[in-house]
Amino acid sequence: MSKPIIATTSLAGCFGCHMAILDIDARILQLIDLVEFNKSPIDDIKTFTKECDIGIIEGGCCNSENIHVLKEFRKHCKILISLGECAIMGGLPALRNGIDVKECIEEAYLKGPTVGRNTERILPNDEELPMILDKVYPCHEIVKIDYYLPGCPPKADLIWAAVVALVTGDELNIPYELVKFD
């Protein structure tokens, strides 16, 4: 039997969740035995070359590109996991929700204290650039998400336990400490 295939991506996240994946430390060697990676920043495969079993999503959707990537993941992965606060609820980026988009863009490119040299008052509008959405969306509002792993970032042991349970079919056994945050 061929190994299950995993894809991962970071949408509107800080890459902290991917760092947490790497935090499984030496177990990464076991992981490589268990699964194969396809599209992912971990192996730098940039487009899907195979249909995958598990897609792991970090970050919510703040721009049009995030939406496309997430939909691609849904198309190519049997199971999708929202990994971390940003993917599940929008997280830190969603702090802008409720603030007018115009105000956000102006603060970022015209008025903010760190703007400094934008003397021509240029707002980014290259046609290669994706557009900012009216708010940051959690992933499950865009596509169906099968599982949620909470945390900011989720603990490496939680990610490990969940992925292993999924690929082995064993019962998921999460000690309370792994999802207790206070």
Add this chain to the structure above:
Amino acid sequence: MKEKIISIVEAHGSDASRLMDILLNVQSTFGHVSAEAVSLLATMLRISEVDVVQTLSFYHFFSTTAVGKYAVYMNNSVVSCMMGMKDVVDEFEKQTGVKFGNTTADGKIGLYYTACIGMNDQEPAALINGIVFNELNRQKVRDIVAGMKVGIPVQDMIAHYGDGNNANPLMKSMVHNNIRKTGAVVLSDYTLGIGIAKALTSDAKSVIKEMKESNLRGRGGAGFPTGMKWDFCSRESGVHYIICNADEGEPGTFKDRVLLTERAYMLFEGMTIGGFAIGAAEGILYLRHEYTYMKAYLENVLKDMRIKNFLGNNILGRGYNFDIRIQMGAGAYVCGEESALIESAEGKRGEPRNRPPFPVQKGYKGKPTVVNNVETFCSATRIIEKGAAWYNTLGTSESAGTKLLSISGDCKFPGVYEIEWGMSINAMLEMVGAENVQAVQVAGPSGICLPPNQFHRKIALEDLPTGGSMIVIGQQRDILKDVVLNFMEFFADESCGSCVTCRSFNMILRNAIEKVVAGHAIKKDVENMQAWSEILRKTTRCGLGQTSSNPISTTIKNFPELYDARVKDVDYQSDFDMEKSVKASCEVVGRSSEVHELAKVNIN
């Protein structure tokens, strides 16, 4: 401004526990409570500015910016909407040129929404500078706004006074009592003083014994045995307080308003009897802000009772000293919860306390306190007058006595009815002239939405308990949109915010029912609503959170077909609309939102 504020603070003995009254006074004097006022109050009361702000920011009728010379608070609760609020709102907006939530540019007129003001039998109704305007329609709004424009005082805009004491020179209100049925206990003829005289000639223990034997249970909704409550409290040592809960905030309830209007003496007599029984020297009537128009009248009743020696020192020569003060609320439903009410009466935010200790152990100012509903005290007066045995001949075996119902909505005769416990919903509907009834909302938003196949059930604490709110919902109504969504908006607004689940789930549930109403929901959403309702019920500190999911959970249970008709049976559905969601950013940078992306987007 400074002198005025100093005199307000001094009039309240520079006592920080009277912050509510002080803020109410500042608000009504200046039309708002400014930052300067806050800092002056903090200095004078020797508390921090944050202490002032936390109370100030909690209540609906306080504001930090000017509300307008004429401040209109339009009731937007369910029955007001049923009775045509939309037209009234539209006319107000047309005549003033501003939308609700705003003040006119000249600062003259402000338009705001507010939750149920206790006038469900005479909707649409609004409060304008604290005065009730009922049965509004487009013509009346045109006249009112025309009057405002030429500066007529609101009081002078009232053409006809209501019946009974509503027309009293100290009340001068257009409110109607709409008393449709009188019963043997609270609305039958009443003579001041028989109960007090009887109580004072016996002793506290005998009064409590009589109350226990009467089997009277609290009329505020929870139905706790009144005699037992008095007994517990009387056993505690030290100073005691007795408080009457006249917050009457449950949408659809207005019977306490009628008792306050027509049975104020009976109420104060009941408080005095209760005070004597538990050993209190001071009583407080906590009156909801919406009933400010009654304050002068009620103060005068208290004065009259002092003159007649039913209050004050050495009452009726029996050596008992007792007096009552009126504490005004400032607009917060949760302040009807007894421990929140106590916090509020102490000048703080109306946040419910953890229990135990219960108010009978540690209540107002940390002292043992009895809190009872208006109707409970009125009933107590009659029980002491006529005896527990007589009282037990009324009602059912588990619910003795009578109950005042506030009935409104789709019926011919909305108003107040004093019935014996045990009446069926069918009989009630016949009594109020209701036909083609789709549902009855029993006990307000926190109660249940009852379907016709349960109309045989009885209004009694052992079957359908109620604090008195009954809203009749006709066939023509869209229950999920007109009723459930409105109720959830109410709870989301009124949660005090202490408990995480109450603060967030009421909002989430409100959004969920909105999604159902809009036709975007799927089966899973409804399952989630049920699960979340359960979590909310189990994880909250006070009755608000414990019951606020009832509009949703009882309609899912009793009217599943309403959900089925609107909900899609699919596994997943997204309501995301790319074009709509990039519209704003495209506008800012000057790109067309329809073709905002390159044809071949590089999605990697």
